[in-house]
Amino acid sequence: KRRRSAAAPEHGLRLPPGPWQLPIIGSLHHMIGKLPHHAMRDLARRHGPLMLLQLGEVPTLVVSSREAAREVMRTHDAVFATRPMSPTMRALTDGGRGIIMAPYGAHWRQLRRITITKLLSARRVNSFRAVREEEAAVMLRVCAAAAAESRAVNMRERLSELITDTTMRAAMGDRIKDREVLLRALDEAIVLAAGFNPADLWPSSRIVSWLSSAVRRSEEIRQTSFGILDEIIKDHLERMKRGDGGEVEDLLDVLLKVQKDGELPIPLDTDVIKVAITDIFAGSETTAPTLEWAMAELVQNPKVMERATAEVRRAFAAHGSVREEKLVEAGLQYLLLVIRETLRLHTPLPFLIPQACQEPCRVLGYDVPQGITVMVNAWALGRDERYWPGDPDAFRPERFEAGGGSAADFKGTDYELLPFGAGRRMCPGLGFGLANMELALASLLFHFDWEVPDGAKLDMTEAFGITAHRKSRLLLRPILRVPVPGV
Numbered sequence: 001k002r003r004r005s006a007a008a009p010e011h012g013l014r015l016p017p018g019p020w021q022l023p024i025i026g027s028l029h030h031m032i033g034k035l036p037h038h039a040m041r042d043l044a045r046r047h048g049p050l051m052l053l054q055l056g057e058v059p060t061l062v063v064s065s066r067e068a069a070r071e072v073m074r075t076h077d078a079v080f081a082t083r084p085m086s087p088t089m090r091a092l093t094d095g096g097r098g099i100i101m102a103p104y105g106a107h108w109r110q111l112r113r114i115t116i117t118k119l120l121s122a123r124r125v126n127s128f129r130a131v132r133e134e135e136a137a138v139m140l141r142v143c144a145a146a147a148a149e150s151r152a153v154n155m156r157e158r159l160s161e162l163i164t165d166t167t168m169r170a171a172m173g174d175r176i177k178d179r180e181v182l183l184r185a186l187d188e189a190i191v192l193a194a195g196f197n198p199a200d201l202w203p204s205s206r207i208v209s210w211l212s213s214a215v216r217r218s219e220e221i222r223q224t225s226f227g228i229l230d231e232i233i234k235d236h237l238e239r240m241k242r243g244d245g246g247e248v249e250d251l252l253d254v255l256l257k258v259q260k261d262g263e264l265p266i267p268l269d270t271d272v273i274k275v276a277i278t279d280i281f282a283g284s285e286t287t288a289p290t291l292e293w294a295m296a297e298l299v300q301n302p303k304v305m306e307r308a309t310a311e312v313r314r315a316f317a318a319h320g321s322v323r324e325e326k327l328v329e330a331g332l333q334y335l336l337l338v339i340r341e342t343l344r345l346h347t348p349l350p351f352l353i354p355q356a357c358q359e360p361c362r363v364l365g366y367d368v369p370q371g372i373t374v375m376v377n378a379w380a381l382g383r384d385e386r387y388w389p390g391d392p393d394a395f396r397p398e399r400f401e402a403g404g405g406s407a408a409d410f411k412g413t414d415y416e417l418l419p420f421g422a423g424r425r426m427c428p429g430l431g432f433g434l435a436n437m438e439l440a441l442a443s444l445l446f447h448f449d450w451e452v453p454d455g456a457k458l459d460m461t462e463a464f465g466i467t468a469h470r471k472s473r474l475l476l477r478p479i480l481r482v483p484v485p486g487v
């Protein structure tokens with residue numbers, strides 16, 4: 001077959017290869033019937049680790065090897081440190097004013113600094129310890145009730161509720177008006193953000209944008225959530241004035257204080273605070289699906305489940321429940337590897353968050369044009385036979401132990417394992433996310449054994465969406481082994 005480059009071949013440029021294209025749809029026909037990250041892995045096997053696609057009108061560079069990822073995220077990190085802005089994203093994020101979608105520059109740099117030093121620092125994450133423990137206890141009580149009646153638990157519901165409630169309390173406390181409306185708006189925003197909708201694929205077409213409701217709807221959603229956040233901010237400011245800030249300072253308090261102090265080079269306006277708070281929810285969307293996959297893999301792999309359970313029960317036998325303070329002391333090594341292995345196989349953001357090339361650049365001998373969207377197929381890297389020889393698809397946390405075959409970790413320096421990305425735009429919520437995941441998993445395994453209700457094999461199919469979640473819901477029956485306090 002004839003290979004064609006996605007971007008117009010300019011004079012003397014050596015563009016990366018890619019599959020043949022059709023008018024208007026570009027390369028999209030190569031992806032029909034498959035999940036995008038699966039389709040792009042299959043295409044990359046034929047066209048190579050740097051591949052040009054044309055997704056509708058949008059020229060896209062797909063990165064699919066460790067070496068190519070290192071070039072993009074380390075060697076040329078600054079060149080690729082901006083985000084492409086689709087019409088839907090522009091509407092949802094008020095033109096990229098939050099941290100996730102902000103173009104690279106002074107505004108992003110300032111928000112990133114505030115996020116790292118004040119919102120998601122280790123100290124701040126620790127300050128929400130009690131919130132996490134209380135919410136985990138709520139989940140455990142629901143599981144204990146199910147166990148008492150030999151009922152199965154809908155894990156997706158329980159885990160989503162756990163993460164949503166924990167995040168909500170950390171972000172803006174627990175006295176929230178219109179909580180349900182806000183959560184529904186945020187949920188819908190996540191679906192719209194997945195892209196691959198006509199308005200984002202053909203941004204220049206007026207007919208398409210007129211026919212597609214995505215941008216209109218995104219605008220409405222932002223207005224709804226901004227309206228609710230206005231009220232919440234008003235409440236916070238009144239409480240701060242009264243000196244009644246609640247027990248734990250929440251993230252909105254922190255941002256409002258930063259705003260009031262007024263010591264920033266770029267004043268923090270209230271709309272930016274609203275998008276920044278929304279970003280915290282968006283970032284947390286990855287956590288519950290990861291926990292659900294972890295539980296699914298554990299029940300499918302009884303030996304792993306046994307070892308992880310034994311480790312938690314040994315560490316907390318004397319306490320009768322999992323306490324986060326002790327969790328850190330106990331250092332549940334194996335459980336952490338279970339999480340690492342889950343993130344490898346079920347990379348929650350299969351393409352990370354798209355980046356864009358800010359200036360013409362050479363990568364692995366190819367010319368990469370300015371403005372092109374860059375997608376790193378982290379999911380494909382995590383399952384690549386070259387980096388995980390022998391059993392790339394097997395769930396085997398032991399692979400990360402000494403002599404187990406891989407020393408890779410997800411800290412952004414091992415480019416075959418990139419669930420949190422790497423470089424300047426790497427996830428600043430790693431600590432926040434891990435704290436939630438560790439406590440939740442340790443608690444579930446400490447108190448209960450888990451089984452599939454009819455002993456059937458689980459369906460491990462993934463659903464379409466910006467996060468790689470399970471297609472079928474996960475129903476598991478808990479069997480109480482250690483009493484849940486207060487039940």
Ligand code: HEM
Nearest residue numbers: 099100283284286352353419420421422425426427429433
């Ligand atoms: C399992 C948990 C999580 C995973 C796998 C994950 C993954 C990612 C990835 C892949 C990126 C893009 C990195 C890049 O472009 O190189 C990212 C960015 C980001 N994440 Fe996370 N994330 C998680 C949890 C969280 C949590 C809990 C929060 C907030 C509380 C959060 C906040 C953010 C923010 C604000 C960014 C944007 C950073 C920027 O553009 O400068 N994440 N995350």
